[in-house]
Amino acid sequence: MAKITVEQFEAIAQERLPFAQLMGLKLEQLSDTEAIARAVYREGFLRPGGTIAGPIMMGLADAAMYALVLGRLGPVELAVTTSFNINFLRKPLPGDLLARATPLKFGKRLAIAEISIYSDTDPDNCVAHATATYSIPPPA
Amino acid sequence: MAKITVEQFEAIAQERLPFAQLMGLKLEQLSDTEAIARAVYREGFLRPGGTIAGPIMMGLADAAMYALVLGRLGPVELAVTTSFNINFLRKPLPGDLLARATPLKFGKRLAIAEISIYSDTDPDNCVAHATATYSIPPPA
Amino acid sequence: MAKITVEQFEAIAQERLPFAQLMGLKLEQLSDTEAIARAVYREGFLRPGGTIAGPIMMGLADAAMYALVLGRLGPVELAVTTSFNINFLRKPLPGDLLARATPLKFGKRLAIAEISIYSDTDPDNCVAHATATYSIPPPA
Amino acid sequence: MAKITVEQFEAIAQERLPFAQLMGLKLEQLSDTEAIARAVYREGFLRPGGTIAGPIMMGLADAAMYALVLGRLGPVELAVTTSFNINFLRKPLPGDLLARATPLKFGKRLAIAEISIYSDTDPDNCVAHATATYSIPPPA
Numbered sequence: 001m002a003k004i005t006v007e008q009f010e011a012i013a014q015e016r017l018p019f020a021q022l023m024g025l026k027l028e029q030l031s032d033t034e035a036i037a038r039a040v041y042r043e044g045f046l047r048p049g050g051t052i053a054g055p056i057m058m059g060l061a062d063a064a065m066y067a068l069v070l071g072r073l074g075p076v077e078l079a080v081t082t083s084f085n086i087n088f089l090r091k092p093l094p095g096d097l098l099a100r101a102t103p104l105k106f107g108k109r110l111a112i113a114e115i116s117i118y119s120d121t122d123p124d125n126c127v128a129h130a131t132a133t134y135s136i137p138p139p140a
Numbered sequence: 141m142a143k144i145t146v147e148q149f150e151a152i153a154q155e156r157l158p159f160a161q162l163m164g165l166k167l168e169q170l171s172d173t174e175a176i177a178r179a180v181y182r183e184g185f186l187r188p189g190g191t192i193a194g195p196i197m198m199g200l201a202d203a204a205m206y207a208l209v210l211g212r213l214g215p216v217e218l219a220v221t222t223s224f225n226i227n228f229l230r231k232p233l234p235g236d237l238l239a240r241a242t243p244l245k246f247g248k249r250l251a252i253a254e255i256s257i258y259s260d261t262d263p264d265n266c267v268a269h270a271t272a273t274y275s276i277p278p279p280a
Numbered sequence: 281m282a283k284i285t286v287e288q289f290e291a292i293a294q295e296r297l298p299f300a301q302l303m304g305l306k307l308e309q310l311s312d313t314e315a316i317a318r319a320v321y322r323e324g325f326l327r328p329g330g331t332i333a334g335p336i337m338m339g340l341a342d343a344a345m346y347a348l349v350l351g352r353l354g355p356v357e358l359a360v361t362t363s364f365n366i367n368f369l370r371k372p373l374p375g376d377l378l379a380r381a382t383p384l385k386f387g388k389r390l391a392i393a394e395i396s397i398y399s400d401t402d403p404d405n406c407v408a409h410a411t412a413t414y415s416i417p418p419p420a
Numbered sequence: 421m422a423k424i425t426v427e428q429f430e431a432i433a434q435e436r437l438p439f440a441q442l443m444g445l446k447l448e449q450l451s452d453t454e455a456i457a458r459a460v461y462r463e464g465f466l467r468p469g470g471t472i473a474g475p476i477m478m479g480l481a482d483a484a485m486y487a488l489v490l491g492r493l494g495p496v497e498l499a500v501t502t503s504f505n506i507n508f509l510r511k512p513l514p515g516d517l518l519a520r521a522t523p524l525k526f527g528k529r530l531a532i533a534e535i536s537i538y539s540d541t542d543p544d545n546c547v548a549h550a551t552a553t554y555s556i557p558p559p560a
Contacts, residue, residue, distance in 0.1 A: 222390060222413070223413060225365060249389060249415070250362060250415070273362070273363060273413075275390070
Protein backbone atom coordinates (compact mmCIF):
# COMPACT_ATOMS: atom_id res chain seq x y z
CA MET A 1 0.00 0.00 0.00
CA ALA A 2 1.22 3.48 -0.77
CA LYS A 3 2.28 5.78 2.08
CA ILE A 4 0.32 8.67 0.59
CA THR A 5 -3.02 8.63 -1.20
CA VAL A 6 -3.76 9.79 -4.73
CA GLU A 7 -5.54 12.78 -3.20
CA GLN A 8 -2.56 13.68 -1.01
CA PHE A 9 -0.23 13.53 -4.00
CA GLU A 10 -2.53 15.70 -6.08
CA ALA A 11 -2.73 18.24 -3.24
CA ILE A 12 1.10 18.38 -3.12
CA ALA A 13 1.23 18.76 -6.91
CA GLN A 14 -1.47 21.44 -6.81
CA GLU A 15 0.29 23.51 -4.17
CA ARG A 16 3.93 22.78 -4.74
CA LEU A 17 4.52 21.72 -8.36
CA PRO A 18 3.28 24.55 -10.55
CA PHE A 19 4.64 23.02 -13.76
CA ALA A 20 2.56 19.91 -13.06
CA GLN A 21 -0.55 22.05 -13.40
CA LEU A 22 0.68 23.38 -16.73
CA MET A 23 0.80 19.76 -17.86
CA GLY A 24 -2.73 19.01 -16.68
CA LEU A 25 -1.29 16.38 -14.36
CA LYS A 26 -3.64 13.82 -12.80
CA LEU A 27 -2.52 10.81 -10.79
CA GLU A 28 -4.55 7.77 -11.87
CA GLN A 29 -3.15 5.07 -9.60
CA LEU A 30 -0.63 4.81 -6.80
CA SER A 31 0.70 1.82 -4.89
CA ASP A 32 4.14 1.13 -3.43
CA THR A 33 5.12 -0.62 -6.67
CA GLU A 34 3.37 1.42 -9.36
CA ALA A 35 2.36 4.98 -10.18
CA ILE A 36 0.28 5.95 -13.23
CA ALA A 37 0.03 9.64 -14.12
CA ARG A 38 -1.92 11.34 -16.89
CA ALA A 39 -1.24 14.59 -18.76
CA VAL A 40 -4.59 15.90 -19.96
CA TYR A 41 -4.06 17.14 -23.51
CA ARG A 42 -4.05 20.84 -24.31
CA GLU A 43 -2.79 22.65 -27.42
CA GLY A 44 0.20 23.92 -25.48
CA PHE A 45 1.73 20.42 -25.70
CA LEU A 46 2.42 20.66 -29.44
CA ARG A 47 5.71 21.21 -31.24
CA PRO A 48 6.49 21.81 -34.92
CA GLY A 49 5.31 18.78 -36.92
CA GLY A 50 2.03 18.51 -34.98
CA THR A 51 3.23 16.05 -32.33
CA ILE A 52 3.66 16.42 -28.58
CA ALA A 53 6.87 18.13 -27.41
CA GLY A 54 9.58 16.10 -25.67
CA PRO A 55 9.65 18.22 -22.50
CA ILE A 56 5.98 17.40 -21.85
CA MET A 57 6.87 13.69 -21.87
CA MET A 58 9.92 14.33 -19.69
CA GLY A 59 7.86 16.34 -17.19
CA LEU A 60 5.17 13.67 -17.04
CA ALA A 61 7.74 10.88 -16.54
CA ASP A 62 9.40 12.84 -13.76
CA ALA A 63 6.02 13.44 -12.06
CA ALA A 64 5.14 9.72 -12.22
CA MET A 65 8.54 8.86 -10.73
CA TYR A 66 8.02 11.45 -7.97
CA ALA A 67 4.63 9.92 -7.14
CA LEU A 68 6.21 6.45 -6.99
CA VAL A 69 8.90 7.69 -4.57
CA LEU A 70 6.41 9.48 -2.31
CA GLY A 71 4.12 6.43 -2.47
CA ARG A 72 6.96 4.32 -1.11
CA LEU A 73 8.55 6.77 1.33
CA GLY A 74 5.74 9.10 2.32
CA PRO A 75 5.91 12.88 1.78
CA VAL A 76 9.72 13.27 1.85
CA GLU A 77 10.26 16.80 0.67
CA LEU A 78 13.92 16.56 -0.18
CA ALA A 79 14.01 13.49 -2.38
CA VAL A 80 15.35 14.75 -5.73
CA THR A 81 16.10 13.34 -9.16
CA THR A 82 19.83 12.81 -9.68
CA SER A 83 19.76 11.42 -13.21
CA PHE A 84 17.18 10.90 -15.92
CA ASN A 85 17.44 9.14 -19.28
CA ILE A 86 14.74 8.97 -21.94
CA ASN A 87 14.37 7.39 -25.37
CA PHE A 88 11.70 8.84 -27.65
CA LEU A 89 10.23 5.98 -29.65
CA ARG A 90 7.23 7.29 -31.58
CA LYS A 91 5.79 10.77 -32.16
CA PRO A 92 2.60 11.08 -30.11
CA LEU A 93 -0.37 12.65 -31.87
CA PRO A 94 -2.54 15.17 -30.01
CA GLY A 95 -4.21 13.39 -27.05
CA ASP A 96 -3.71 12.57 -23.39
CA LEU A 97 -0.47 10.91 -22.33
CA LEU A 98 -0.16 8.24 -19.64
CA ALA A 99 3.07 7.44 -17.77
CA ARG A 100 3.53 4.25 -15.73
CA ALA A 101 6.44 4.17 -13.29
CA THR A 102 7.64 0.93 -11.69
CA PRO A 103 10.66 0.43 -9.42
CA LEU A 104 13.88 -1.21 -10.57
CA LYS A 105 15.31 -0.82 -7.06
CA PHE A 106 14.50 0.94 -3.82
CA GLY A 107 17.73 1.14 -1.85
CA LYS A 108 18.56 3.16 1.25
CA ARG A 109 20.20 5.96 -0.68
CA LEU A 110 18.93 5.63 -4.24
CA ALA A 111 15.63 4.73 -5.87
CA ILE A 112 15.72 3.73 -9.54
CA ALA A 113 12.62 3.30 -11.67
CA GLU A 114 11.59 2.82 -15.26
CA ILE A 115 8.76 4.80 -16.79
CA SER A 116 6.81 3.88 -19.94
CA ILE A 117 4.75 6.57 -21.68
CA TYR A 118 1.73 5.84 -23.85
CA SER A 119 -0.63 7.99 -25.89
CA ASP A 120 -4.37 7.59 -25.48
CA THR A 121 -4.52 7.68 -29.28
CA ASP A 122 -2.47 4.44 -29.58
CA PRO A 123 -2.38 2.56 -26.26
CA ASP A 124 -0.55 -0.47 -27.65
CA ASN A 125 2.68 1.29 -28.50
CA CYS A 126 4.99 2.96 -26.04
CA VAL A 127 5.87 6.49 -27.23
CA ALA A 128 8.79 6.98 -24.84
CA HIS A 129 10.72 5.00 -22.23
CA ALA A 130 12.67 6.55 -19.38
CA THR A 131 14.76 5.52 -16.41
CA ALA A 132 15.33 7.83 -13.46
CA THR A 133 17.35 7.82 -10.24
CA TYR A 134 16.22 9.58 -7.07
CA SER A 135 18.47 10.40 -4.15
CA ILE A 136 16.75 9.59 -0.85
CA PRO A 137 17.63 11.87 2.05
CA PRO A 138 18.97 10.20 5.21
CA PRO A 139 16.35 9.77 7.95
CA ALA A 140 16.20 12.93 10.11
CA MET B 141 27.46 31.39 -38.96
CA ALA B 142 24.08 30.08 -37.93
CA LYS B 143 21.50 29.29 -40.65
CA ILE B 144 18.79 31.08 -38.70
CA THR B 145 19.02 34.22 -36.59
CA VAL B 146 18.20 34.59 -32.90
CA GLU B 147 15.09 36.52 -33.96
CA GLN B 148 13.97 33.75 -36.33
CA PHE B 149 14.40 31.14 -33.62
CA GLU B 150 12.47 33.22 -31.12
CA ALA B 151 9.66 33.68 -33.66
CA ILE B 152 9.48 29.88 -34.15
CA ALA B 153 9.48 29.36 -30.36
CA GLN B 154 6.81 32.05 -29.93
CA GLU B 155 4.48 30.54 -32.52
CA ARG B 156 5.23 26.86 -32.37
CA LEU B 157 6.67 25.93 -28.96
CA PRO B 158 4.07 26.92 -26.39
CA PHE B 159 5.90 25.25 -23.50
CA ALA B 160 8.93 27.42 -24.29
CA GLN B 161 6.86 30.46 -23.43
CA LEU B 162 5.86 28.91 -20.12
CA MET B 163 9.56 28.68 -19.36
CA GLY B 164 10.20 32.32 -20.26
CA LEU B 165 12.60 31.14 -22.96
CA LYS B 166 14.99 33.65 -24.52
CA LEU B 167 17.80 32.76 -26.92
CA GLU B 168 20.92 34.70 -25.95
CA GLN B 169 23.39 33.54 -28.59
CA LEU B 170 23.37 31.32 -31.65
CA SER B 171 26.14 30.22 -33.98
CA ASP B 172 26.68 26.95 -35.83
CA THR B 173 28.74 25.67 -32.88
CA GLU B 174 26.96 27.12 -29.85
CA ALA B 175 23.51 28.01 -28.57
CA ILE B 176 22.87 29.77 -25.26
CA ALA B 177 19.29 29.89 -23.99
CA ARG B 178 17.86 31.55 -20.88
CA ALA B 179 14.82 30.67 -18.79
CA VAL B 180 13.64 33.87 -17.14
CA TYR B 181 12.76 32.98 -13.55
CA ARG B 182 9.16 32.86 -12.39
CA GLU B 183 7.65 31.30 -9.27
CA GLY B 184 6.19 28.51 -11.36
CA PHE B 185 9.69 26.98 -11.63
CA LEU B 186 9.81 25.92 -7.98
CA ARG B 187 9.44 22.48 -6.48
CA PRO B 188 9.20 21.32 -2.84
CA GLY B 189 12.42 22.31 -1.05
CA GLY B 190 12.50 25.78 -2.66
CA THR B 191 14.67 24.87 -5.64
CA ILE B 192 13.93 24.81 -9.38
CA ALA B 193 12.12 21.72 -10.68
CA GLY B 194 13.98 19.21 -12.87
CA PRO B 195 11.54 19.44 -15.81
CA ILE B 196 12.31 23.16 -16.16
CA MET B 197 15.99 22.29 -16.59
CA MET B 198 15.11 19.46 -19.00
CA GLY B 199 12.88 21.76 -21.08
CA LEU B 200 15.54 24.47 -21.21
CA ALA B 201 18.26 21.98 -22.23
CA ASP B 202 16.01 20.59 -24.97
CA ALA B 203 15.28 24.11 -26.26
CA ALA B 204 18.98 25.00 -26.37
CA MET B 205 19.67 21.77 -28.27
CA TYR B 206 16.83 22.54 -30.70
CA ALA B 207 18.28 26.02 -31.34
CA LEU B 208 21.71 24.49 -31.98
CA VAL B 209 20.24 22.04 -34.52
CA LEU B 210 18.25 24.73 -36.34
CA GLY B 211 21.30 27.02 -36.26
CA ARG B 212 23.26 24.35 -38.08
CA LEU B 213 20.59 22.98 -40.40
CA GLY B 214 18.16 25.84 -40.89
CA PRO B 215 14.46 25.61 -39.99
CA VAL B 216 14.04 21.82 -40.42
CA GLU B 217 10.64 21.11 -38.95
CA LEU B 218 10.95 17.40 -38.50
CA ALA B 219 14.22 17.12 -36.62
CA VAL B 220 13.30 15.46 -33.32
CA THR B 221 15.05 14.38 -30.14
CA THR B 222 15.61 10.62 -30.04
CA SER B 223 17.34 10.36 -26.68
CA PHE B 224 18.13 12.65 -23.79
CA ASN B 225 20.21 12.07 -20.67
CA ILE B 226 20.67 14.49 -17.78
CA ASN B 227 22.58 14.52 -14.50
CA PHE B 228 21.37 16.94 -11.84
CA LEU B 229 24.42 18.23 -9.99
CA ARG B 230 23.31 21.02 -7.65
CA LYS B 231 19.91 22.38 -6.59
CA PRO B 232 19.41 25.76 -8.27
CA LEU B 233 18.05 28.52 -6.08
CA PRO B 234 15.36 30.83 -7.46
CA GLY B 235 16.83 32.81 -10.40
CA ASP B 236 17.29 32.68 -14.16
CA LEU B 237 18.84 29.57 -15.69
CA LEU B 238 21.22 29.54 -18.65
CA ALA B 239 21.82 26.52 -20.90
CA ARG B 240 24.79 26.29 -23.28
CA ALA B 241 24.60 23.63 -25.99
CA THR B 242 27.67 22.62 -28.01
CA PRO B 243 27.92 19.85 -30.61
CA LEU B 244 29.67 16.56 -29.95
CA LYS B 245 28.93 15.47 -33.53
CA PHE B 246 26.85 16.59 -36.50
CA GLY B 247 26.43 13.56 -38.74
CA LYS B 248 24.13 13.03 -41.70
CA ARG B 249 21.53 11.21 -39.67
CA LEU B 250 22.23 12.10 -36.06
CA ALA B 251 23.29 15.23 -34.20
CA ILE B 252 24.66 14.79 -30.68
CA ALA B 253 25.30 17.67 -28.30
CA GLU B 254 26.13 18.33 -24.68
CA ILE B 255 24.32 20.99 -22.69
CA SER B 256 25.57 22.61 -19.47
CA ILE B 257 23.08 24.48 -17.29
CA TYR B 258 24.01 27.28 -14.91
CA SER B 259 22.09 29.39 -12.45
CA ASP B 260 22.46 33.16 -12.51
CA THR B 261 22.75 32.94 -8.74
CA ASP B 262 25.99 30.90 -8.94
CA PRO B 263 27.52 31.15 -12.43
CA ASP B 264 30.68 29.20 -11.54
CA ASN B 265 29.00 25.88 -10.84
CA CYS B 266 27.09 23.81 -13.34
CA VAL B 267 23.67 22.80 -11.91
CA ALA B 268 22.95 20.13 -14.51
CA HIS B 269 24.67 18.49 -17.48
CA ALA B 270 22.82 16.83 -20.34
CA THR B 271 23.54 15.05 -23.61
CA ALA B 272 20.95 14.76 -26.35
CA THR B 273 20.64 13.07 -29.73
CA TYR B 274 18.59 14.49 -32.59
CA SER B 275 17.47 12.56 -35.62
CA ILE B 276 17.96 14.59 -38.79
CA PRO B 277 15.41 13.99 -41.52
CA PRO B 278 16.76 12.98 -44.94
CA PRO B 279 16.92 15.86 -47.45
CA ALA B 280 13.56 16.21 -49.26
CA MET C 281 11.51 -16.23 -36.16
CA ALA C 282 15.04 -14.88 -36.02
CA LYS C 283 16.90 -14.19 -39.28
CA ILE C 284 20.00 -15.92 -37.95
CA THR C 285 20.30 -18.98 -35.74
CA VAL C 286 21.95 -19.22 -32.34
CA GLU C 287 24.74 -21.19 -34.02
CA GLN C 288 25.26 -18.52 -36.69
CA PHE C 289 25.46 -15.81 -34.04
CA GLU C 290 27.94 -17.81 -32.00
CA ALA C 291 30.07 -18.36 -35.10
CA ILE C 292 30.11 -14.59 -35.75
CA ALA C 293 30.99 -13.94 -32.10
CA GLN C 294 33.70 -16.60 -32.19
CA GLU C 295 35.35 -15.22 -35.32
CA ARG C 296 34.63 -11.53 -35.12
CA LEU C 297 34.04 -10.47 -31.50
CA PRO C 298 37.18 -11.38 -29.57
CA PHE C 299 36.05 -9.59 -26.40
CA ALA C 300 32.92 -11.78 -26.38
CA GLN C 301 35.17 -14.79 -25.92
CA LEU C 302 36.90 -13.13 -23.00
CA MET C 303 33.46 -12.85 -21.40
CA GLY C 304 32.67 -16.54 -21.99
CA LEU C 305 29.70 -15.44 -24.12
CA LYS C 306 27.01 -17.99 -24.97
CA LEU C 307 23.73 -17.18 -26.69
CA GLU C 308 20.92 -19.06 -24.94
CA GLN C 309 17.90 -18.00 -27.00
CA LEU C 310 17.20 -15.88 -30.05
CA SER C 311 13.96 -14.86 -31.70
CA ASP C 312 12.98 -11.67 -33.49
CA THR C 313 11.66 -10.25 -30.19
CA GLU C 314 14.10 -11.60 -27.62
CA ALA C 315 17.75 -12.47 -27.14
CA ILE C 316 19.16 -14.10 -24.01
CA ALA C 317 22.94 -14.20 -23.61
CA ARG C 318 25.06 -15.75 -20.85
CA ALA C 319 28.50 -14.80 -19.56
CA VAL C 320 30.05 -17.94 -18.12
CA TYR C 321 31.75 -16.94 -14.88
CA ARG C 322 35.49 -16.78 -14.57
CA GLU C 323 37.70 -15.10 -11.95
CA GLY C 324 38.60 -12.38 -14.42
CA PHE C 325 35.14 -10.88 -13.92
CA LEU C 326 35.85 -9.68 -10.38
CA ARG C 327 36.54 -6.17 -9.14
CA PRO C 328 37.61 -4.90 -5.70
CA GLY C 329 34.91 -5.80 -3.19
CA GLY C 330 34.47 -9.33 -4.60
CA THR C 331 31.66 -8.51 -7.04
CA ILE C 332 31.52 -8.60 -10.83
CA ALA C 333 32.96 -5.56 -12.64
CA GLY C 334 30.65 -3.14 -14.43
CA PRO C 335 32.33 -3.47 -17.83
CA ILE C 336 31.52 -7.22 -17.86
CA MET C 337 27.83 -6.35 -17.47
CA MET C 338 28.11 -3.63 -20.11
CA GLY C 339 29.80 -5.97 -22.56
CA LEU C 340 27.21 -8.69 -21.97
CA ALA C 341 24.31 -6.23 -22.42
CA ASP C 342 25.86 -4.96 -25.64
CA ALA C 343 26.29 -8.52 -26.94
CA ALA C 344 22.65 -9.41 -26.16
CA MET C 345 21.53 -6.24 -27.96
CA TYR C 346 23.73 -7.11 -30.95
CA ALA C 347 22.19 -10.60 -31.12
CA LEU C 348 18.69 -9.07 -31.00
CA VAL C 349 19.53 -6.72 -33.89
CA LEU C 350 21.05 -9.49 -36.02
CA GLY C 351 18.12 -11.75 -35.15
CA ARG C 352 15.77 -9.15 -36.58
CA LEU C 353 17.83 -7.87 -39.50
CA GLY C 354 20.07 -10.77 -40.45
CA PRO C 355 23.89 -10.53 -40.45
CA VAL C 356 24.18 -6.76 -41.09
CA GLU C 357 27.82 -6.03 -40.46
CA LEU C 358 27.61 -2.29 -40.10
CA ALA C 359 24.86 -1.92 -37.51
CA VAL C 360 26.53 -0.13 -34.58
CA THR C 361 25.56 1.07 -31.12
CA THR C 362 25.02 4.84 -31.03
CA SER C 363 24.10 5.23 -27.38
CA PHE C 364 24.02 3.05 -24.30
CA ASN C 365 22.71 3.76 -20.79
CA ILE C 366 22.97 1.43 -17.81
CA ASN C 367 21.87 1.52 -14.18
CA PHE C 368 23.67 -0.82 -11.79
CA LEU C 369 21.14 -2.02 -9.23
CA ARG C 370 22.79 -4.72 -7.13
CA LYS C 371 26.34 -6.03 -6.82
CA PRO C 372 26.45 -9.48 -8.45
CA LEU C 373 28.30 -12.16 -6.53
CA PRO C 374 30.60 -14.54 -8.41
CA GLY C 375 28.50 -16.62 -10.84
CA ASP C 376 27.19 -16.64 -14.41
CA LEU C 377 25.31 -13.57 -15.66
CA LEU C 378 22.30 -13.64 -17.98
CA ALA C 379 21.18 -10.71 -20.13
CA ARG C 380 17.75 -10.56 -21.76
CA ALA C 381 17.27 -7.99 -24.54
CA THR C 382 13.81 -7.05 -25.82
CA PRO C 383 12.94 -4.37 -28.40
CA LEU C 384 11.39 -1.03 -27.48
CA LYS C 385 11.28 -0.10 -31.17
CA PHE C 386 12.61 -1.33 -34.48
CA GLY C 387 12.49 1.62 -36.87
CA LYS C 388 14.04 2.02 -40.31
CA ARG C 389 17.01 3.94 -38.99
CA LEU C 390 17.19 3.17 -35.29
CA ALA C 391 16.60 0.10 -33.13
CA ILE C 392 16.10 0.68 -29.40
CA ALA C 393 16.03 -2.11 -26.83
CA GLU C 394 16.07 -2.65 -23.11
CA ILE C 395 18.31 -5.23 -21.50
CA SER C 396 17.86 -6.73 -18.02
CA ILE C 397 20.79 -8.52 -16.41
CA TYR C 398 20.45 -11.23 -13.79
CA SER C 399 22.89 -13.27 -11.75
CA ASP C 400 22.54 -17.04 -11.60
CA THR C 401 23.14 -16.66 -7.86
CA ASP C 402 19.92 -14.62 -7.39
CA PRO C 403 17.62 -14.99 -10.42
CA ASP C 404 14.75 -13.00 -8.88
CA ASN C 405 16.53 -9.67 -8.72
CA CYS C 406 17.81 -7.72 -11.66
CA VAL C 407 21.45 -6.66 -11.10
CA ALA C 408 21.54 -4.09 -13.90
CA HIS C 409 19.16 -2.55 -16.44
CA ALA C 410 20.28 -0.98 -19.72
CA THR C 411 18.81 0.67 -22.78
CA ALA C 412 20.69 0.85 -26.06
CA THR C 413 20.21 2.42 -29.48
CA TYR C 414 21.55 0.89 -32.68
CA SER C 415 21.92 2.71 -35.96
CA ILE C 416 20.72 0.57 -38.85
CA PRO C 417 22.57 1.05 -42.12
CA PRO C 418 20.45 1.94 -45.17
CA PRO C 419 19.76 -1.05 -47.45
CA ALA C 420 22.56 -1.46 -50.01
CA MET D 421 47.11 16.49 -5.86
CA ALA D 422 45.76 12.99 -6.22
CA LYS D 423 45.41 10.81 -3.11
CA ILE D 424 46.99 7.87 -4.91
CA THR D 425 49.83 7.81 -7.43
CA VAL D 426 49.72 6.52 -10.99
CA GLU D 427 51.84 3.60 -9.80
CA GLN D 428 49.45 2.79 -6.94
CA PHE D 429 46.48 2.83 -9.32
CA GLU D 430 48.26 0.59 -11.79
CA ALA D 431 49.11 -1.85 -8.98
CA ILE D 432 45.41 -1.96 -7.98
CA ALA D 433 44.41 -2.49 -11.61
CA GLN D 434 47.07 -5.17 -12.04
CA GLU D 435 46.00 -7.13 -8.98
CA ARG D 436 42.30 -6.44 -8.72
CA LEU D 437 40.89 -5.49 -12.16
CA PRO D 438 41.62 -8.42 -14.46
CA PHE D 439 39.53 -7.01 -17.31
CA ALA D 440 41.69 -3.87 -17.24
CA GLN D 441 44.65 -6.01 -18.19
CA LEU D 442 42.71 -7.48 -21.11
CA MET D 443 42.28 -3.89 -22.32
CA GLY D 444 46.00 -3.13 -22.02
CA LEU D 445 45.12 -0.40 -19.52
CA LYS D 446 47.75 2.20 -18.66
CA LEU D 447 47.12 5.30 -16.54
CA GLU D 448 48.83 8.28 -18.18
CA GLN D 449 47.98 11.07 -15.74
CA LEU D 450 46.18 11.45 -12.44
CA SER D 451 45.32 14.50 -10.38
CA ASP D 452 42.31 15.26 -8.19
CA THR D 453 40.60 16.89 -11.18
CA GLU D 454 41.67 14.73 -14.13
CA ALA D 455 42.48 11.14 -15.04
CA ILE D 456 43.80 10.07 -18.45
CA ALA D 457 43.85 6.35 -19.24
CA ARG D 458 45.12 4.52 -22.33
CA ALA D 459 44.04 1.23 -23.85
CA VAL D 460 47.04 -0.14 -25.74
CA TYR D 461 45.71 -1.51 -29.01
CA ARG D 462 45.52 -5.24 -29.67
CA GLU D 463 43.58 -7.17 -32.30
CA GLY D 464 41.12 -8.34 -29.69
CA PHE D 465 39.58 -4.84 -29.68
CA LEU D 466 38.05 -5.22 -33.15
CA ARG D 467 34.43 -5.82 -34.10
CA PRO D 468 32.82 -6.55 -37.48
CA GLY D 469 33.47 -3.60 -39.79
CA GLY D 470 37.12 -3.28 -38.70
CA THR D 471 36.56 -0.72 -35.93
CA ILE D 472 37.01 -0.96 -32.16
CA ALA D 473 34.17 -2.61 -30.23
CA GLY D 474 31.93 -0.50 -27.99
CA PRO D 475 32.61 -2.51 -24.81
CA ILE D 476 36.32 -1.68 -25.07
CA MET D 477 35.43 2.03 -25.02
CA MET D 478 32.98 1.47 -22.16
CA GLY D 479 35.55 -0.44 -20.13
CA LEU D 480 38.20 2.22 -20.73
CA ALA D 481 35.81 5.04 -19.75
CA ASP D 482 34.86 3.18 -16.58
CA ALA D 483 38.52 2.64 -15.70
CA ALA D 484 39.33 6.35 -16.20
CA MET D 485 36.36 7.25 -13.99
CA TYR D 486 37.52 4.78 -11.34
CA ALA D 487 41.01 6.32 -11.38
CA LEU D 488 39.48 9.80 -10.99
CA VAL D 489 37.43 8.67 -7.97
CA LEU D 490 40.38 6.95 -6.29
CA GLY D 491 42.56 9.99 -7.08
CA ARG D 492 40.12 12.15 -5.18
CA LEU D 493 39.14 9.81 -2.37
CA GLY D 494 42.11 7.50 -1.95
CA PRO D 495 41.86 3.71 -2.31
CA VAL D 496 38.17 3.33 -1.34
CA GLU D 497 37.38 -0.23 -2.23
CA LEU D 498 33.62 -0.01 -2.20
CA ALA D 499 33.00 2.97 -4.45
CA VAL D 500 30.94 1.58 -7.35
CA THR D 501 29.40 2.88 -10.55
CA THR D 502 25.65 3.40 -10.20
CA SER D 503 24.89 4.67 -13.70
CA PHE D 504 26.77 5.07 -16.96
CA ASN D 505 25.72 6.71 -20.22
CA ILE D 506 27.74 6.77 -23.44
CA ASN D 507 27.29 8.23 -26.91
CA PHE D 508 29.37 6.68 -29.69
CA LEU D 509 30.32 9.47 -32.08
CA ARG D 510 32.80 8.06 -34.60
CA LYS D 511 34.08 4.57 -35.38
CA PRO D 512 37.65 4.33 -34.11
CA LEU D 513 40.15 2.70 -36.46
CA PRO D 514 42.69 0.23 -35.06
CA GLY D 515 45.00 2.10 -32.64
CA ASP D 516 45.37 3.07 -28.99
CA LEU D 517 42.44 4.78 -27.28
CA LEU D 518 42.75 7.54 -24.68
CA ALA D 519 40.03 8.42 -22.15
CA ARG D 520 40.06 11.68 -20.17
CA ALA D 521 37.78 11.85 -17.13
CA THR D 522 36.98 15.16 -15.42
CA PRO D 523 34.56 15.74 -12.53
CA LEU D 524 31.16 17.34 -12.96
CA LYS D 525 30.59 17.10 -9.21
CA PHE D 526 32.15 15.45 -6.17
CA GLY D 527 29.44 15.32 -3.50
CA LYS D 528 29.39 13.44 -0.22
CA ARG D 529 27.35 10.57 -1.63
CA LEU D 530 27.75 10.77 -5.39
CA ALA D 531 30.58 11.60 -7.76
CA ILE D 532 29.64 12.46 -11.34
CA ALA D 533 32.15 12.81 -14.16
CA GLU D 534 32.32 13.15 -17.90
CA ILE D 535 34.73 11.10 -19.97
CA SER D 536 35.88 11.90 -23.51
CA ILE D 537 37.50 9.16 -25.58
CA TYR D 538 39.93 9.78 -28.41
CA SER D 539 41.76 7.56 -30.86
CA ASP D 540 45.50 7.97 -31.35
CA THR D 541 44.76 7.73 -35.07
CA ASP D 542 42.68 10.97 -35.01
CA PRO D 543 43.36 12.95 -31.84
CA ASP D 544 41.24 15.95 -32.89
CA ASN D 545 37.89 14.17 -32.87
CA CYS D 546 36.24 12.60 -29.89
CA VAL D 547 35.12 9.02 -30.72
CA ALA D 548 32.84 8.64 -27.70
CA HIS D 549 31.57 10.73 -24.80
CA ALA D 550 30.33 9.27 -21.52
CA THR D 551 28.99 10.42 -18.17
CA ALA D 552 29.13 8.21 -15.09
CA THR D 553 27.92 8.35 -11.50
CA TYR D 554 29.75 6.71 -8.62
CA SER D 555 28.26 6.01 -5.23
CA ILE D 556 30.69 6.94 -2.46
CA PRO D 557 30.52 4.77 0.65
CA PRO D 558 29.95 6.57 3.96
CA PRO D 559 33.13 7.09 6.00
CA ALA D 560 33.80 4.03 8.17
